[in-house]
Amino acid sequence: MKQLTAVLAFSLLALPGLASAQTMFRFPASQLADQCGNGGCVVSAYKDYGGRDYACGGVRYSGHTGTDYALVGGFSKMDYGVWAMNAARGYIEANVDGYYDRCNYWDQANPYAACGLYTANYIIMRHPDNTQSKYWHLKAYTQQFARGTSLSCAYWIARVGSSGASTGPHLHFEYWVPGYGTDDPYAGPCGTPYTRWTSQGAYRGLPGITCQ
Ligand SMILES: [Zn+2]
Numbered sequence: 001m002k003q004l005t006a007v008l009a010f011s012l013l014a015l016p017g018l019a020s021a022q023t024m025f026r027f028p029a030s031q032l033a034d035q036c037g038n039g040g041c042v043v044s045a046y047k048d049y050g051g052r053d054y055a056c057g058g059v060r061y062s063g064h065t066g067t068d069y070a071l072v073g074g075f076s077k078m079d080y081g082v083w084a085m086n087a088a089r090g091y092i093e094a095n096v097d098g099y100y101d102r103c104n105y106w107d108q109a110n111p112y113a114a115c116g117l118y119t120a121n122y123i124i125m126r127h128p129d130n131t132q133s134k135y136w137h138l139k140a141y142t143q144q145f146a147r148g149t150s151l152s153c154a155y156w157i158a159r160v161g162s163s164g165a166s167t168g169p170h171l172h173f174e175y176w177v178p179g180y181g182t183d184d185p186y187a188g189p190c191g192t193p194y195t196r197w198t199s200q201g202a203y204r205g206l207p208g209i210t211c212q
Contacts, residue, residue, distance in 0.1 A: 023127040024212040025087035028173045044070040047184040054191025065182040066174030078169035083156040090127035091150040101140040101161035120164025136172035153211035
């Protein structure tokens with residue numbers, strides 16, 4: 001009995017650690033059949049590791065810091081409406097809305113042109129473990145929640161658009177670690193050893209939709 005008490009005490013002491021467990025993400029958009037399901041969205045670029053993506057492939061572009069999920073069907077699919085979803089529970093820490101959302105070119109030499117670097121509509125979520133997820137290029141005036149709102153996982157937060165430095169409708173999803181900066185939720189031989197997806201899925205496929 002004494003031993004059992006000791007075990008229980010140890011378990012209780014260990015519990016606070018659970019509160020700051022590493023956040024794991026689901027796919028950050030709807031996978032319903034008329035949304036990203038049925039091949040409605042594809043990975044157009046992963047995070048860049050100096051010329052390679054996490055799996056040592058070439059699906060990246062120079063300096064890219066997140067993952068791009070592009071709408072197959074382009075602007076007509078964007079007009080139909082595809083929902084970005086918060087990939088884990090947390091609160092809306094920052095957001096920007098109201099910028100032009102039909103950008104179709106980006107000139108790196110002239111980033112302040114019509115679709116410049118600082119004119120994306122976006123949402124930044126803060127998670128219980130202090131990490132962040134970022135949702136970029138959103139369609140204007142489709143954000144569903146005010147800054148500061150706490151959400152459990154997988155709400156429709158805004159529609160996918162093409163605002164900011166964007167050449168077509170896509171969701172740029174990015175994962176940030178405090179004190180470190182942008183990181184990659186995908187694990188692979190040319191990337192990080194630990195996945196931050198609840199189900200990473202196949203290379204060039206979409207991650208799963210199970211919430212943590
Ligand atoms: Zn991107």
